[in-house]
Amino acid sequence: MSTTCIYCGEPATGRDHVPPVCLFSKPRPSNLITVPACEQHNGKQSKDDEFFRLQLCARTEAGKSPGILKHYKAIERSFRRPEASGLVEKWNEHTRIRWDTSAGGILQPRYQIRQDFQRQAMVAGRIVRGLYYHEVGEMLPLTVNALAIMDLAFDEIPSPQRETLDQIRADLFDAPHKVVSENEFSYRWIPVDEREFMSVWHLSFFESIWCLGVTNGPDTEWNFDIASGESPKRSDSQSKGTL
Structure with missing residues (x-):
């Protein structure tokens, strides 16, 4: 077993769940994947992980998934924790209300979530x-x-x-x-x-x-700068759709 954190190369102090364990409802499956990680990358990324789950669960598509109710309940509990004030504040920053009258002319609020x-x-x-x-x-x-x-x-x-x-x-x-x-x-x-x-x-x-x-790698023909929202680019010498 590797003793090196796969994210930074520092000595590993534990195992990190991939994907984050919060994406799995209880009882969790026994085949969850873990990788060697240092203290910084094992647990201290939990705010990002929780926000990730929150944004996915807020989407309409997720509501169609069996068992999603367990995640809704877990999110509700997490919001009630005293240490969750930062998460709640960040959530409110990404939420806005749009008033809709499509339901028989009755004014009703519709919540819109800005995806980060x-x-x-x-x-x-x-x-x-x-x-x-x-x-x-x-x-x-x-x-x-x-x-x-x-x-x-x-x-x-x-x-x-x-x-x-x-x-x-x-x-x-x-x-x-x-x-x-x-x-x-x-x-x-x-x-x-x-x-x-x-x-x-x-x-x-x-x-x-x-x-x-x-x-x-940075020296390949691909420039897949998708994290920043820019489109990926490949050289003309690489044929379309070839892996």
């Missing part, structure tokens, strides 16, 4: 780095990026970059489907031939929310 794609991508990128270690058995070098983009942000990418990613996502569905917890999290991945450390990932949360991830 950059913060979500940071957590999802950490999940990709952890899954890489789990699948390959080796730590992804710190010089290699592990980036991700959520499905809603994916729609904002202009063509032809989005067409390329659509093809890659389609190719991923030929890869084995690995289920960690039914209705909560599963993933697929493909290593990219002849490109050391490069891989592409499809993460699925609550069945209908998805994320596309990639691992690649």
Whole structure:
């Protein structure tokens, strides 16, 4: 077992759940994935993890997933904790009320949640780095990026970059489907031939929310700056949809 934190290279002091344990309702499955992590990266990322779950569970798609009620109840309990004041404040910053009269002319509030794609991508990128270690058995070098983009942000990418990613996502569905917890999290991945450390990932949360991830070095033809919301770019010499 590695004694090095896979996120920073410092000595590991424990194991970090990948994806975050808060994404799994109780009773949790026995096959949860863990990776070596230092104190900074094992537990001290919990605020980001909780915010990630909060934003996913607030989406309409998540409400269709069996068992989501358990997450709603867990979130309600977390809001009541005295130490959760920062989380509540951040949540309020991302929530606004729109008044709607579509229900028979009766004025009713509709809550709209602003999705923080950059913060979500940071957590999802950490999940990709952890899954890489789990699948390959080796730590992804710190010089290699592990980036991700959520499905809603994916729609904002202009063509032809989005067409390329659509093809890659389609190719991923030929890869084995690995289920960690039914209705909560599963993933697929493909290593990219002849490109050391490069891989592409499809993460699925609550069945209908998805994320596309990639691992690649700064000197590759890919510039997958999706965490910042910019579109990914590849050189003209790389044919469309080729992995």
